[in-house]
Amino acid sequence: MNKNELIRELQLSRGGSFSEAKDFLEAFIEIVTTELGHDGEITLQGFGTLKPWHQTLRDGRNPKTGEPVTIPPRISVKFRPGKFLLDALNKKE
Structure with missing residues (x-):
């Protein structure tokens, strides 16, 4: 599964638009990256x-x-x- 397929699955499972699901996933990735970057x-x-x-x-x-x-x-x-x-x-x- 690639990123676009994951976004599509998020959209289908939770409803909403593709762009909302994409924004959610990108925010999640940014938060995880920042936390791990701070040794969290x-x-x-x-x-x-x-x-x-x-x-x-x-x-x-x-x-x-x-x-x-x-x-x-x-x-x-x-x-x-x-x-x-x-x-x-x-x-x-």
């Missing part, structure tokens, strides 16, 4: 937790040439799924 954690009960993860400076190798390279530090995001999400994905039919 986002917890959506039952769905999961988004948490910034600080990767350190480390050595690596160029897979094509085998040449050693230094990988700079960066911030990534870890997602830990919640119980209800895991249960929904793994329910037996």
